[in-house]
Amino acid sequence: MSSTSIEYTKKDLPSNVTKLGAALVVIGLVITILAYFIDHTRSAFNNLILLMFLSSVGVGSLFLVVIEYLGGAVWSVPFRRISEFFGAVLLILPIIAIPVYFNLHDLFHWTHIESVAGDKLLEEKSPYLNEMFFTIRVLAYFLIWIMFYLVITRNSRKQDVSGDQKLTKKNIRYSAIFIPVFAITLTFASIDWLMSLEPHWFSTIFGIYYFSGTVLTALAIATFAIVSLNEKGLLVKGITKDHYYSLGALMFAFTNFWAYIAFSQYLLIWYANLPEETFWFLARWEGSWMYFSIGLIIVRFLVPYIGLLSQPSKMNPKRLKIMSVWILFAHIYDLYWLIMPTYSKDGIVFGWIEFGFPLLAGGILILVFNMRAKNQNLVPIGDPKLKRGLNFRL
Amino acid sequence: MxxxxxxxxxxxxxxxxxxxxxxxxxxxxxxxxxxxxxxxxxxxxxxxxxxxxxxxxxxxxxxxxxxxxxxxxxxxxxxxxxxxxxxxxxxxxxxxxxxxxxxxxxxxxxxxxxxxxxxxxxxxxxxxxxxxxxxxxxxxxxxxxxxxxxxxxxxxxxxxxxxxxxxxxxxxxxxxxxxxxxxxGYSAKIFEPKFIGFLIITAFLVSGATYFSLNKLMFMTPFNWMMEQGKAVPQEYNEIFANARSMQQPVKGTISRGNLPYEFKGKPEEAERVLLNPLQLNEKNLTMGKANFNIYCSPCHGYFGEGDSRMRGQFPNPPSLHSEKARNWSDGRIYHIISDGQNIMPSYSSQLTRQERWATVLYIRALQRSLNAKESDLK
Known part of the structure; x- marks a missing residue:
């Protein structure tokens, strides 16, 4: 059972996957560009969902890589590259953010100077919520995330050739710096992009709420890629059910974590019953949004909870693939729930526009992953922990 | 083997x-x-x-x-x-x-x-x-x-x-x-002497330890430090004062803060002659008076002062406040009755402050007027 030698030969990914990715991107781009001409505001809101989803994948994957270094984890080493590849989404995030940035006035109420004037609360918040400072902050998030991504993955890549253990140590040091930076930037990014959609509203747990979804998304997309690639034999030999089980257990754990955080946020606001806070939930109980809110509990918590509850289900490749795709869908569902009630107050809107943006997201993720996978090993073959990672047993 | x-x-x-x-x-x-x-x-x-x-x-x-x-x-x-x-x-x-x-x-x-x-x-x-x-x-x-x-x-x-x-x-x-x-094949038996003995010894140990710690240990040094403090404790022997009490009587004539004693105790005629209502007749004072009347007076005199309260029949019936006599009393006399009591009615000076008593008088006057309105009130 224990493998003593690392059997890895680099193979190209099946070309039809790349074709699928390219097709999705083309269809997605056509729809989104068309959407921008037809319904400008609605497209901007959808673009924000796209941005927040890809941010989750990018920065969440980077977080998984970092947490592996920091915790000295060995079990995840054989497929750390997968998360590194998905982290590359960070590089194109600024491009996704451009359409959002040029439609700030459609999205954010606080960008209208004339409505801020005379609104006591917004006036008090204006030293933070103004376009200048917002731009600086957003640029800072992108810069920090991309910088850490480049540094950490470069060291990881170098190790493939040299096998130098010092590179691991260096990365551990960068990781230790990244964790507090990550906590702060992710919290403020979620406040800036999501919470400030309702500038009068505030929730102190909001950063953690977005964090829980972010980690879940990164885990789900990594799990999907790992299981699919491993089934085709494109990864290193020796990834077993024990690895699968750990991935499944983490997804299960973070599903519960999300429910815990989401319920904590709801319970406190419901209990205190302050008009400054409750209106945010009331807006999500308006008209057909009510069914959507109830659906959130089912989609985001109950289905993954039941789907991953039993021990065999966490090891079953088919179940893992289904559940990870489901969780990715649930994250988009969650973001839609967070963002769209600001656009459409009376009820749910869903049409071809809402359909196009997730297609684009899927295409982008596939293309980014394949581009990275073309020139790099899918396994960190120089990592000193790789052998132990393959020998990992629960 | x-x-x-x-x-x-x-x-x-x-x-x-x-x-x-x-x-x-x-x-x-x-x-x-x-x-x-x-x-x-x-x-x-x-x-x-x-x-x-x-x-x-x-x-x-x-x-x-x-x-x-x-x-x-x-x-x-x-x-x-x-x-x-x-x-x-x-x-x-x-x-x-x-x-x-x-x-x-x-x-x-x-x-x-x-x-x-x-x-x-x-x-x-x-x-x-x-x-x-x-x-x-x-x-x-x-x-x-x-x-x-x-x-x-x-x-x-x-x-x-x-x-x-x-x-x-x-x-x-x-x-x-x-x-x-x-x-x-051994199985533990509940009535085994060993087990019963163990229970009894445990019971004795626990109750003994509890008795010792609560009744003896707490009064031993150093555990009594919280109790032995350098201060006079009420109801305790004190050798400093001649009467050996740690809690001394207040000086004669001491009154509690904000609580002047009623000076016309037992002198209704003098009160009727001397006292004048210091409060103005306004909504605030009437509201205060109504609240106090409903709390303290209405149980006997009734909500409208007709002596028809829910207590009727259980006590010597309280008089109506609308009698000729009551209407002709001055404010001071009513104030005196509230402060000092009359017949079976006790003093309300500990429940109502002076201001509240005067406000109640105002409200009683308003009640009296409501049943015996003059023609001029219609304007």
């Missing part, structure tokens, strides 16, 4: 992979009554031993669901059905507030219930004996080695075969385990 019975043959392995392979081979060889002992849970062992999925999960489910229902129904019974109580302006059935408690009780019931089920079903709980206890084999497998034990009551058990079989799969230190029949 003759009085001892063979329980099993045991073998020790060094590596976790070895024990998994060994378990697979033992299962393949057709043995059913055997066990694997490891210092920590080895995942995948159930598969290697070809065990069916454990049914303990169902126990957890049942206990968890009963914990869930118990918590939900208890809270429902307490704050919705039996004694509905408004908490924080929420509905009686405030489900979100119930969720944390339901969650905690579910987890508690599921975990304790599962562990207890396991102990009772698999280890026959009050029994704490097992042939493997206190053997060298157990010493190894509970710290640094992995072991397998094939039991003698297995239908396929044959002493020599098992010995050579264990050798063939690479086990070390193959040893037989024996047990004494009478010891293995």
């Amino acid at each position: 003759s009085d001892k019975v063979l329980f099993s043959y045991t073998g020790i392995f060094d590596k976790v992979d070895d024990i998994i392979h060994a378990a697979e081979k033992v299962a393949d060889a057709g043995y059913t009554k055997y066990d694997v002992n490891t210092p920590y849970p080895v995942h995948g062992m159930d598969g290697a031993m070809k065990l069916k999925p454990s049914k303990l999960g169902y126990a957890a489910l049942v206990f968890g669901l009963s914990g869930l229902l118990a918590a939900l129904l208890t809270m429902y019974w307490m704050v919705v059905a039996d004694y509905p109580i408004v908490i924080g302006g929420k509905p009686f059935f405030a489900f979100p507030a119930f969720v944390p408690i339901i969650f905690e009780v579910t987890v508690l019931a599921a975990s304790i219930g599962t562990v207890m089920t396991m102990l009772f079903l698999f280890f026959k709980f009050p029994n704490n004996k097992h042939p493997l206890h206190d053997t060298d084999y157990m010493k190894h497998v509970s710290s640094d080695k992995y072991g397998i034990s094939i039991q003698a009551d297995d239908p396929a058990f044959n002493e020599n075969e098992v010995k050579s079989f264990l050798e063939s799969i690479g086990a070390q230190e193959i040893t037989p385990i024996y047990f004494e029949e009478n010891e293995y």
Whole structure:
């Protein structure tokens, strides 16, 4: 059972996957560009969902890589590259953010100077919520995330050739710096992009709420890629059910974590019953949004909870693939729930526009992953922990 | 050895992979009554031993669901059905507030219930004996080695075969385990003198320790430091003062702050002559007066001062405040009656401040006027 030698030969990914990715991107781009001409505001809101989803994948994957270094984890080493590849989404995030940035006035109420004037609360918040400072902050998030991504993955890549253990140590040091930076930037990014959609509203747990979804998304997309690639034999030999089980257990754990955080946020606001806070939930109980809110509990918590509850289900490749795709869908569902009630107050809107943006997201993720996978090993073959990672047993 | 019975043959392995392979081979060889002992849970062992999925999960489910229902129904019974109580302006059935408690009780019931089920079903709980206890084999497998034990009551058990079989799969230190029949069948009896004696001694020890710590220990140095403080304690002997009291009487004529004594005690005529209502007739004062009247006066005099209160018939009937006599009294006289009492009516000076008494007088005047309005009031 224990493998003593690392059997890895680099193979190209099946070309039809790349074709699928390219097709999705083309269809997605056509729809989104068309959407921008037809319904400008609605497209901007959808673009924000796209941005927040890809941010989750990018920065969440980077977080998984970092947490592996920091915790000295060995079990995840054989497929750390997968998360590194998905982290590359960070590089194109600024491009996704451009359409959002040029439609700030459609999205954010606080960008209208004339409505801020005379609104006591917004006036008090204006030293933070103004376009200048917002731009600086957003640029800072992108810069920090991309910088850490480049540094950490470069060291990881170098190790493939040299096998130098010092590179691991260096990365551990960068990781230790990244964790507090990550906590702060992710919290403020979620406040800036999501919470400030309702500038009068505030929730102190909001950063953690977005964090829980972010980690879940990164885990789900990594799990999907790992299981699919491993089934085709494109990864290193020796990834077993024990690895699968750990991935499944983490997804299960973070599903519960999300429910815990989401319920904590709801319970406190419901209990205190302050008009400054409750209106945010009331807006999500308006008209057909009510069914959507109830659906959130089912989609985001109950289905993954039941789907991953039993021990065999966490090891079953088919179940893992289904559940990870489901969780990715649930994250988009969650973001839609967070963002769209600001656009459409009376009820749910869903049409071809809402359909196009997730297609684009899927295409982008596939293309980014394949581009990275073309020139790099899918396994960190120089990592000193790789052998132990393959020998990992629960 | 003759009085001892063979329980099993045991073998020790060094590596976790070895024990998994060994378990697979033992299962393949057709043995059913055997066990694997490891210092920590080895995942995948159930598969290697070809065990069916454990049914303990169902126990957890049942206990968890009963914990869930118990918590939900208890809270429902307490704050919705039996004694509905408004908490924080929420509905009686405030489900979100119930969720944390339901969650905690579910987890508690599921975990304790599962562990207890396991102990009772698999280890026959009050029994704490097992042939493997206190053997060298157990010493190894509970710290640094992995072991397998094939039991003698297995239908396929044959002493020599098992010995050579264990050798063939690479086990070390193959040893037989024996047990004494009478010891293995042992079960603890509740009325055993030893156990009763243990209970009695425990009871004496606990109550003795409680008595000693509460009645003796607390008054010994250093545990009495909190009580022995350099200050005069009320009701205690004090040698500083001539009358030996630590709590001295106040100086004669002392009054409590903001509480001037009523100076016309027992002098109604003088009060009627001298006292004037210092309060203005305005809405604020009337409201204050009405509130006090309804609290303190209405139980006897009635809400409209007609002496028709709910107390009627249980006491000497209180007089109406609308009598000729009462109407002709000055404000000062009514104030005096409130302050000093009259006949069976006690003094209300401790319940009502001076200002409140005067406000009540204003309200009584308004009540009197309401039944005996003059023509000029119609304007």
